[in-house]
Amino acid sequence: MAEVSAALVKDLRAKTGAGMMDCKKALAENGGDIEQAIDWLRKKGLSAAAKKADRVAAEGLVAVASAGTKAAVVEVNSETDFVARNPAFQSFVANVAKVAVEVGADIDAIAVAAYPGTGRNVKDELTHLIATIGENMNLRRAAVLEVSKGVVASYIHSATAPGLGRIGVLVALESDGPTDKLETLGKQIAMHIAATNPASLDVSSLDPALVARERDVLSEQARASGKPENIIEKMIEGRVRKFYEEVVLLEQVFVIDGETRVGKAVEAAAKEAGVSIKVAAFVRFALGEGIEKQQSDFAAEVAAQAGR
Template sequence: MEITASLVKELRERTGAGMMECKKALTENQGNIDASAEWLRKSGLAKADKKADRVAAEGRIASAQEAGKAVLVEINSETDFVAKDSNFVAFTDAVAQAALASGATDVDALKSAKLGAETVEEARAAAIAKLGENILIRRMVSIDSANTVAAYVHGGKIGVLVELAGGDAELARGLAMHVAAMNPPHNKASDVPAEFVAKEKEIEMAKMSEKDKSKPAEILEKIISGKIAKIVNEVTLYGQPYVLDTNQTVEQVLKAAGADVVGFKRLAVGEGIEKVVEDYAAEVMKQAGLA
């Protein structure tokens, strides 16, 4: 059967695969569109398997929100070039919407969720075949609440969800921006582990001079308590100066609004992944026999 340009075009529109791959699929399957589409899907899965061990530490955080329900999904690629590709961006946005619509609470459930006529995992395999890099749906977080919820993504690289009791959507978004910028490890002082506080006390005592250590116990306790309070403020959302008004702490802003941060979640692309650093100059020198 003759493989016409219109057949190739039809298969491309249906699958999103490249022109040469569509032509090859049609040739392998005697021009049968359905069989060719299935062939391309299997081919994509095979390519995905081959790329599965390649480090994917770049990528994008995508978000989706509807009223008090919001999700963030981290989807990784091997290079920042692909992370900025319009096809990759469209894929990540679609996955976030699928996460929101399906109610998935973890990545395994998300992979089985429907994304159009296929599952998210099938769409991932197709994206790998199309973009030529390993693509990994690494993490997702979500909030489903009757409270005010804000979802904020900064430059596609940092995403934050904030749940706010009281206040309004504008304050919730401002707090999400603060968390994106300042990355507080904890929400309130009561959330800071006792082990952390004890360790910091030990460190502050070790840093003190012998003269200070000889002061009366109650004075020494006040000095140490003041230092610990400052450290706790630095590692808590409530204790930090608010990025949109540094004359006030977040706690002061919340008190004025009659609001309380129930909790927040933050994702940053590639955090915790050991990246491979390529020294291309050294590699060229080595191949040229100059190193």
Template sequence: RVPVSGFILGEMALSAQAPGKLVFPFAPAYLEDMTINLDHPKLSGETTVRNAVTEVAAMVGENVKLRRGFMLSTTAHGVVSSYLHTCPQPGLGRIAGLITLEAEDSSASLDALKRVGSSIAMHIVAAKPLFLSKELVSAAAVENERDVFRTQAESSGKPQMAIEKMVEGRLKKYFEDVVLLEQKYVVNDSTNIKTLLSDLSKEVGSKVTIGNFIRLEVGEGIERREETARPEATACAA
């Protein structure tokens, strides 16, 4: 399997204008007929996404398929930042982190937002957050975790008051593990992403928030099969 990324397509999608703050998934069929302009030594000029994928497959000698695509949109005072991991060449990688940062004040420095946004995108790749904020974790999921932690704590035989403290402590750790704003910053674990945004807001003189984020990894969601699997199951898919 070789690293294949539709990141040029992603950049094109990210530049499209769309209302509101969205993470909009595209089915491959929607993207395949899209016309794009490529600037690459081996692939240049105007073509369709379908033809570009076919050309890439021929170049790498693999069965390459376009499996999915996403669009993030932001406000007029926001930026979309990205980070690619395991990147053999520009625009190609196995894992991508994408994030939108938005400032309330139009005078805020977009360069500062891009700088911090790229760093948080790298953090997203490394830390694998599942939610943006604690409020976005469903009540059912929180209660399920709480029940699991309570069962574990009760097995310690400690008093009920101590058990409740243990449960709340483990629930706090759960949020720090899966919620982006609560996670410790991988570049500096003495702070978290929420504090990083607060510091950025002070730097640019405007409140800065995260609109949304995506983490993508080549092959995620594809069921792993034995070497005798059907050819399409082992196709390189971004």
């Protein structure tokens, strides 16, 4: 079996909640591959979590902005949450979201676009802000949704100021229905998405590799029961349907009422409005997701600076 580091074991424990020796064995059995080790623990029934998101702690803000039937969400990172509370930084992020509505989601295009009221472009304004505040910042990503008819509703969770916070969601609804009704429905769906973080809009758009991986885990779990093959197949299909209900937006139970599937809630709203309503797309940005925060020993840093 392959040798594994203590850091890998610690990382796997954080992701799965499994015991230290189980994590060490899982990594050894899978050549130190952490994703394969997660699946190995799940197959053995030693991990309660299907997949736990990486622990991230990047700071900054997520912002949303809209104009007509178009809306944008952007993420700008900073080193500390102190900067995220700075009015100048907040103003910059809000303005970048407005720029994204105009020029689109491409970061390079946003960077060279004119920044409002300064004579500088966005990149140069960010450089100026870094020099003024004294902390590194990064324009990380942006997304834009647009519909030909209907609305693109937005929602900010953990808002620090209007349109600014730690989670931003856009929901595109295509419909001829009344704008106010669509905005209400869209915001409710956006709140749901902020809470549940679905992997896809519908079953057909779910990543096939994700489905195959889940089916493999569920198959081994079912076969461990020792039941006949025909029963096992039914168990697998039932568990796959349950998986869809957990990760697919339109299959999830709507958090607004805790009973109705999101897809059924949209159908009911369409029936009440007397027009068709289609959830065309959604985007969810959570601040810092996917970014590993560098861990440091503050006492060691102080000692090093003191020459000890």
